[in-house]
Structure formats: C-alpha cells, structure tokens
Amino acid sequence: MVEPVETPPVASEPDRDDLLVVENLQVHFPIKRGLVFDRTVGHVKAVDGVSLRVRRGSTYGLVGESGCGKSTFGRAVLRLEEPTGGTVMLDGESVTGLKGEALRQARRRMQMVFQDPLASLDPRQSVQSLMIEPLRVHQPAPNDQLVARAAEMLELVGMPRAALAKYPHEFSGGQRQRIGIARAMILNPELVIADEPVSALDVSVQAQVINLLEKLQREFGLTYIVIAHDLAVVRHISDVVGVMYLGQMVEEAGSDDLYAQPLHPYTIALMSAIPIPDPEVEDRRERILLRGDLPSPANPPSGCRFHTRCPYRQPTRCDTDEPHLREIEGHPGRRVSCHWAEQIASGEVQPMDSLVVEAVAAD
Amino acid sequence: MREPLLEIDNLSVTFRRRRSVTRAVDGVSYSVAPGEIVGVVGESGSGKSVTVLALMGLLPDRGVEVTGQVRYNGRDLLSLGDSEMAKLRGREIAMVFQDPISSLNPVVPIGVQVSEVLLAHTKTTRKAAMAESVDLLRRCGIPDPDRRLKEYPHQLSGGMRQRALIAMALACKPKLLICDEPTTALDVTIQAQVLELLKELVTDSGTAMIMITHDLGVVAGLCDQVNVMYSGRIVEAAPRGELFAHPRHRYTHGLLASIPRLDLPRGDPLHPIPGTPRDTVAWAKACAFAPRCMHATDDCVRPDLPLQPLPDSPPDHPVRCVHPAEA
Ligand SMILES: Nc1ncnc2c1ncn2[C@@H]1O[C@H](COP(=O)(O)OP(=O)(O)OP(=O)(O)O)[C@@H](O)[C@H]1O
Ligand SMILES: Nc1ncnc2c1ncn2[C@@H]1O[C@H](COP(=O)(O)OP(=O)(O)OP(=O)(O)O)[C@@H](O)[C@H]1O
Ligand code: SF4
Ligand code: SF4
Ligand SMILES: [Mg+2]
Ligand SMILES: [Mg+2]
Numbered sequence: 001m002v003e004p005v006e007t008p009p010v011a012s013e014p015d016r017d018d019l020l021v022v023e024n025l026q027v028h029f030p031i032k033r034g035l036v037f038d039r040t041v042g043h044v045k046a047v048d049g050v051s052l053r054v055r056r057g058s059t060y061g062l063v064g065e066s067g068c069g070k071s072t073f074g075r076a077v078l079r080l081e082e083p084t085g086g087t088v089m090l091d092g093e094s095v096t097g098l099k100g101e102a103l104r105q106a107r108r109r110m111q112m113v114f115q116d117p118l119a120s121l122d123p124r125q126s127v128q129s130l131m132i133e134p135l136r137v138h139q140p141a142p143n144d145q146l147v148a149r150a151a152e153m154l155e156l157v158g159m160p161r162a163a164l165a166k167y168p169h170e171f172s173g174g175q176r177q178r179i180g181i182a183r184a185m186i187l188n189p190e191l192v193i194a195d196e197p198v199s200a201l202d203v204s205v206q207a208q209v210i211n212l213l214e215k216l217q218r219e220f221g222l223t224y225i226v227i228a229h230d231l232a233v234v235r236h237i238s239d240v241v242g243v244m245y246l247g248q249m250v251e252e253a254g255s256d257d258l259y260a261q262p263l264h265p266y267t268i269a270l271m272s273a274i275p276i277p278d279p280e281v282e283d284r285r286e287r288i289l290l291r292g293d294l295p296s297p298a299n300p301p302s303g304c305r306f307h308t309r310c311p312y313r314q315p316t317r318c319d320t321d322e323p324h325l326r327e328i329e330g331h332p333g334r335r336v337s338c339h340w341a342e343q344i345a346s347g348e349v350q351p352m353d354s355l356v357v358e359a360v361a362a363d
Numbered sequence: 364m365r366e367p368l369l370e371i372d373n374l375s376v377t378f379r380r381r382r383s384v385t386r387a388v389d390g391v392s393y394s395v396a397p398g399e400i401v402g403v404v405g406e407s408g409s410g411k412s413v414t415v416l417a418l419m420g421l422l423p424d425r426g427v428e429v430t431g432q433v434r435y436n437g438r439d440l441l442s443l444g445d446s447e448m449a450k451l452r453g454r455e456i457a458m459v460f461q462d463p464i465s466s467l468n469p470v471v472p473i474g475v476q477v478s479e480v481l482l483a484h485t486k487t488t489r490k491a492a493m494a495e496s497v498d499l500l501r502r503c504g505i506p507d508p509d510r511r512l513k514e515y516p517h518q519l520s521g522g523m524r525q526r527a528l529i530a531m532a533l534a535c536k537p538k539l540l541i542c543d544e545p546t547t548a549l550d551v552t553i554q555a556q557v558l559e560l561l562k563e564l565v566t567d568s569g570t571a572m573i574m575i576t577h578d579l580g581v582v583a584g585l586c587d588q589v590n591v592m593y594s595g596r597i598v599e600a601a602p603r604g605e606l607f608a609h610p611r612h613r614y615t616h617g618l619l620a621s622i623p624r625l626d627l628p629r630g631d632p633l634h635p636i637p638g639t640p641r642d643t644v645a646w647a648k649a650c651a652f653a654p655r656c657m658h659a660t661d662d663c664v665r666p667d668l669p670l671q672p673l674p675d676s677p678p679d680h681p682v683r684c685v686h687p688a689e690a
Binding site: 065066172173174175202203204205206207208210211214229231232233235236237255256259269270271272273274275276277278279280281282285287289290291292293294357 | 406407504506520521522523550551552553554555556558559577578579580581582583584603604607608614617618619621622623624625626628629632633634635636637639640641655
C-alpha cells in the first residue's frame with residue numbers, strides 16, 4: 001500500500017476553542033484465519049486516517065453509508081475501541097496513551113449515547129441503580145445524595161422521579177432514550193457522542209429527543225458528535241457535518257453549505273437520494289444514482305476509494321491516485337477529498353447521463 | 364378514475380389472547396387501481412402491516428378475527444380457500460417485506476430462487492428461465508448478475524438481498540405488488556435505486572402498488588394517493604399533492620411540523636408531538652389521538668368519529684377530526 005504523502009491538512013492550527021482534535025485516526029481490525037493458530041490474513045480498515053476538530057459547545061454531525069466506520073470512529077475516540085494509529089486530544093491533552101486512573105478520568109469527560117436504549121441498559125437493573133452506577137464509580141458519595149442527583153437528572157430530561165423505581169422494559173422507546181441520555185449526562189461530561197440517538201424511535205417522538213439534546217447543550221455548554229443516517233436530522237442539529245465513505249472522510253462543511261452545494265460526488269449522490277416530504281420539491285428534483293454496493297473495507301479500491309461507484313469518475317487519476325482531504329478555493333470552511341472538486345463545482349465535470357434520473361411527476 | 368383492482372372495505376382485525384383483546388385494524392377501507400401507487404403511512408403499531416397480512420391470508424388462524432371485505436378483480440379474497448389464495452399469491456399478487464433474509468431460502472442460490480418463480484409462472488425451460496433471471500437481477504441493479512446468481516442469500520449485502528427479493532417479486536409479473544417498508548433497512552443511496560426501480564415497474568407494466576412506509580419523504584416522492592393511519596384507523600386520506608399542501612388532521616399536521624427538513628433553512632425549532640403512540644384511547648370512546656392532541660376538546664370525546672370530507676377541502680380528502688387544521 002502507498003503511504004499518503006502528506007497528512008491531510010486540518011482547517012487551521014488547533015486552538016483553545018477546539019475541545020476535540022482527532023488526527024489521522026485508524027482502527028484496523030485483524031482478519032484471523034486458521035484452526036490451530038490464528039493467523040492474521042488481512043485487516044478490515046474500519047477507520048482509515050480520519051482527522052477532525054470539534055469546537056467547544058458545537059455539534060459535529062457524522063454521516064455515511066452503513067459500514068463506513070462511523071460507530072467505530074466514535075468508539076475509538078472514547079477508547080472503547082483501541083485505535084491502531086493516530087491521536088485523539090481532548091482539551092489539549094492526548095487521550096491516546098492514557099491508562100488506568102488517567103484514562104478513567106478522561107472517560108468521565110466523554111460519554112456515549114447509543115441507538116438502542118434497551119440494549120445499552122441492563123434489563124434486570126432498576127432505573128435507579130442504572131443511573132447511580134456511573135456516579136458510584138466516578139464520584140462516590142452517600143447513597144441518598146446519589147439518588148437525589150439521579151432524580152434531578154431525570155427531571156431534567158422530562159421524566160418523573162417515580163421512574164427511578166421502575167425497570168427499562170416498563171418504558172417506551174422515547175422514554176428509554178431519555179433515561180439513556182440522563183445517564184450519560186449524570187457525570188457532567190464535556191463531550192457526548194450520540195450514535196443514532198433517534199433512529200429507533202417513532203417519527204413523532206424523534207423531535208422530542210432532538211429538542212432535549214439541544215436544550216441540554218444550551219444549558220451545559222456540551223459539545224456533541226452526532227452520528228446518524230438521517231441527514232435531515234443531522235443537518236438540523238449540527239454546525240459542521242462530516243461525510244464518511246469506506247473508513248475515510250470525503251467531505252466536511254458547515255451544515256447549511258453542505259446541502260446548498262455538496263462538492264464531493266458521494267455527498268452529491270447522497271443529498272440527491274434523500275426523500276423530502278414535499279411533493280412539489282420531489283417533482284423538481286434530479287437524482288444521481290450510485291452503482292453497486294459499498295466495497296469491502298478489507299480491500300478498498302485503488303486510487304480514489306469511491307471510483308468503483310462514482311458517477312463523475314474521470315479517465316485519469318481517479319483509479320490510480322489517492323485523493324486527500326483538502327480545502328477548496330472559494331469554499332471557506334470546507335474540505336473535500338476529490339481530484340475534480342473544482343471542476344465539479346464549476347460544472348466543467350458532469351455526472352454520467354445514465355445515472356441521472358429526472359423526477360417525473362407521478363400524477 | 365380507473366377501476367380499482369383491489370378494494371379493501373371496512374376491514375377489521377382483532378387479536379384475542381387469554382387476557383387481552385387487540386383491535387389492530389379497525390374498519391380500514393382503501394383501494395388501488397392498475398398503475399397506481401397507494402401509500403400507507405403511520406407509526407409503529409398503527410396497523411399498516413396487519414391490514415395487508417390479513418388480505419393476503421398470512422395471519423395465524425388461531426386467535427385472530429378478520430371482518431369486512433376485500434375485493435380483488437371481483438373476487439372476495441377473505442372467502443378464498445388456502446390453496447386458491449396461495450395460487451393467487453404466487454401468480455398475481457407479490458409482496459416485498461422489510462426483512463429480506465426471512466423471505467429468501469437460505470440454502471438455495473439466488474439465481475435458482477428467481478428462476479423457480481419464473482418456471483412456476485411461465486411455460487419456459489430451465490435454461491431460458493436462468494437467462495431471464497440474470498436479466499431481472501441486472502435490471503434490479505445487481506452488479507455482475509452472472510456471478511451473483513450462484514451466491515446464497517447470506518453472501519449478499521442487505522441491499523442486494525432486498526433487490527433480489529424484488530427481482531423475485533417482479534419475476535411473476537404481478538398485477539398487485541404490496542411493499543411493506545421495502546427500503547427501511549437500506550442506505551438512502553440504495554433506497555433511491557430501489558424506489559426508482561419500483562416506479563419504473565408501475566409506469567411500464569401498469570402494476571398496482573401498495574407502499575407501506577413511515578417515511579413521509581418516500582410517500583411524497585412516490586405515491587399517488589396517501590392514507591394516514593393512527594391506532595388502527597385511517598385518519599386522513601388524499602392525493603399526495605393535496606395531503607402535503609393542506610394536511611388537515613391534527614396528527615398529520617403535527618407530524619409534518621415535527622420532522623426536520625433538509626431543504627429548508629436551519630434553525631427553526633422542531634415542534635414535537637407530545638407523548639407516544641402508546642398514549643391512546645379506544646376509538647369507541649374518543650379520538651385515539653386525543654391524549655396527545657393540543658387541540659382536543661370535550662367534542663373529541665365521542666364514539667367512532669367519522670372519516671368524512673370537510674366543507675373547505677376537496678371531496679377526495681376525507682379527515683377524521685373535530686377540529687381540523689386550517690386549509
Ligand atoms: N469488532 C470488529 N471486528 C471486525 N470488524 C469490525 C468490528 N467492528 C466493526 N467492524 C467492521 O468495520 C466496518 C465499520 O463498522 P461500523 O460499525 O463502524 O460502521 P457504521 O458506519 O457505524 O455502520 P452503521 O451505519 O451500520 O452503524 C464494518 O465493515 C464492520 O463490519
Ligand atoms: N400476531 C399478532 N398477535 C397479536 N398482536 C399483533 C400481532 N401482529 C400484530 N399485532 C398488533 O397489531 C398492532 C398493529 O401491528 P402492525 O404490525 O400492523 O403495525 P405497523 O403499523 O405495521 O407497525 P410497524 O411500523 O412497526 O411495522 C400492533 O399493536 C401489534 O402489536
Ligand atoms: S476522485 Fe474521481 S472517482 Fe473519486 S470522487 Fe472524485 S471524481 Fe469520483
Ligand atoms: S378529533 Fe380532536 S383530539 Fe382528535 S385530532 Fe382532531 S382535534 Fe385532536
Ligand atoms: Mg454504526
Ligand atoms: Mg409493519
């Protein structure tokens with residue numbers, strides 16, 4: 001494999017406003033074969049050199065196809081997964097080499113909210129014991145104080161104190177997610193990584209949880225990374241959105257800019273594919289279809305990883321040179337990993353006709 | 364208006380367990396004509412799937428009571444025998460479910476599964492059926508179909524399995540295709556491919572299609588006619604343009620206000636609907652949405668509110684609401 005010549009430039013020098021700075025993060029899972037001895041025959045490059053910065057008090061949204069490495073990235077930032085390369089800095093201090101008590105302290109400052117609130121909560125534990133468990137570990141105190149704190153947190157997420165005596169299965173999905181959020185917030189974290197926080201919820205309940213996350217952010221100055229496949233949700237809640245493809249970041253932009261003018265071909269196709277609940281808009285839209293499926297992250301395509309499916313693929317460079325995330329002139333705050341980003345932005349490079357579908361009014 | 368191919372008329376489904384009685388579907392009526400896509404939206408548990416399972420004869424025999432009528436091409440489906448129904452299911456009516464893995468045979472290669480459907484429905488040779496299967500799989504967006512043909516379901520990705528299932532559904536050239544959340548488990552880029560394919564099918568072959576989904580975006584882009592279900596009943600029905608431009612039922616209205624939109628300026632707060640779908644009352648007592656409705660009054664506490672046209676909406680836009688949103 002050819003090593004990247006340059007590390008992808010990050011927007012600017014790190015400054016004190018950045019709570020989280022991730023440089024070139026890698027998580028490669030070994031693929032083992034063999035009956036007696038496990039031989040490593042290759043690696044799943046789940047996260048393969050991702051760099052990003054999250055400003056204090058802001059929300060960074062992470063999107064991309066299933067299997068592109070979003071969850072693994074989130075878990076690696078929290079050291080729930082051991083990175084195989086790169087660095088993670090929280091508030092100017094490296095988390096990467098931490099062990100023992102220091103790692104425990106860093107973990108208190110970073111919490112995760114999961115997709116399936118039931119699965120992440122032990123069904124045999126009462127809400128009270130689930131809520132005070134993290135406090136016991138990190139901030140031991142007399143029991144009545146812990147319980148009081150748990151009740152206070154529940155109230156904050158709109159649940160009655162009486163919920164403490166109940167069990168997870170007694171609540172609806174939305175209520176369980178509130179409890180999951182209350183539990184993640186109880187240690188006063190600075191960074192919260194929410195992995196698909198609303199995708200298991202009924203549509204009519206999602207907005208309640210989104211509003212709750214926003215309220216908590218305002219009240220406590222929290223910094224968020226929100227991972228979700230629903231781009232409308234991500235755009236609503238995020239200041240900056242990063243788009244991942246096959247273990248790498250392919251585009252990063254302010255969340256309004258990203259929809260207004262996506263520049264990476266994958267982002268363009270993704271944006272065009274998202275259905276909008278308005279027939280008038282749908283009837284005017286043009287869809288750019290992708291061919292095939294996500295290639296295996298164990299054996300990513302040569303050159304640009306997207307070239308096997310890219311509707312804008314060019315005869316040169318695409319299948320031979322690996323593009324790197326770079327800034328694009330005239331598009332401040334944006335990074336794109338495509339050789340042809342400028343030409344695509346100007347319209348000089350166009351998608352293949354056969355992959356463009358004009359909307360036809362159904363009636 | 365074309366003659367409907369399928370007419371669901373006052374269909375009700377009740378599940379009886381030892382202690383509990385659930386009226387999952389409560390007097391639902393809608394119809395589909397050839398070349399038409401009818402959408403059914405509503406949240407989890409509102410009865411979307413049970414409605415179509417009932418008309419396909421796919422509900423368990425015990426502990427289930429189905430009433431009402433379902434006319435298909437002039438025949439009453441509910442009174443058909445099991446074998447007649449099975450014949451119809453394979454030949455004229457096809458279904459695509461959300462979870463493709465449970466609908467495919469795990470030990471038979473994809474190609475054989477598709478060609479068996481073809482063999483069962485057309486007089487053709489095994490070889491010709493195989494060739495047609497390749498073509499079908501290709502049309503369904505499966506790259507490299509000659510090679511894929513020999514693979515087993517577990518060797519395919521979720522999106523690929525879903526497209527294989529659609530290929531099987533298309534193989535019998537159905538007159539009626541019922542899709543129950545066919546793209547919910549897929550990535551949006553794959554969803555776009557699958558929806559494009561289904562649209563093509565309806566346009567080219569005049570298939571009648573029922574599309575069950577919780578995604579209002581999918582409905583907006585695809586369906587001609589939309590039925591909104593809540594707690595076992597249709598609460599609002601209209602052609603899609605009318606429904607999205609002038610949602611009248613408080614649930615539909617609230618739902619559209621609660622979802623973020625990709626194409627609108629950011630920063631407007633979302634307006635959630637309070638409570639959860641579990642907070643409901645029996646239609647026999649009151650509007651089932653009343654516990655969550657900010658416009659509920661004593662007038663909403665009446666048995667069996669009717670689904671009826673409103674004076675200030677077109678006649679093909681009936682609504683089941685005492686205090687509808689403004690037109
Ligand atoms: N423990 C593991 N061992 C081996 N491979 C793994 C492991 N965890 C994840 N992977 C692989 O790494 C890749 C990225 O997975 P990940 O769960 O991070 O994706 P994702 O973007 O979160 O997807 P989704 O949207 O489906 O949640 C996938 O190919 C996955 O199969
Ligand atoms: N076999 C069954 N026995 C008892 N109750 C059932 C059975 N199948 C469905 N139900 C109940 O019927 C109601 C309607 O279920 P249905 O599956 O039609 O909902 P849906 O609208 O399709 O929801 P989803 O969006 O989750 O698929 C639910 O309350 C469900 O619990
Ligand atoms: S570098 Fe080439 S293949 Fe890659 S995204 Fe750009 S145009 Fe497509
Ligand atoms: S009938 Fe009453 S409670 Fe039901 S949706 Fe209309 S206003 Fe709300
Ligand atoms: Mg994930
Ligand atoms: Mg269903």
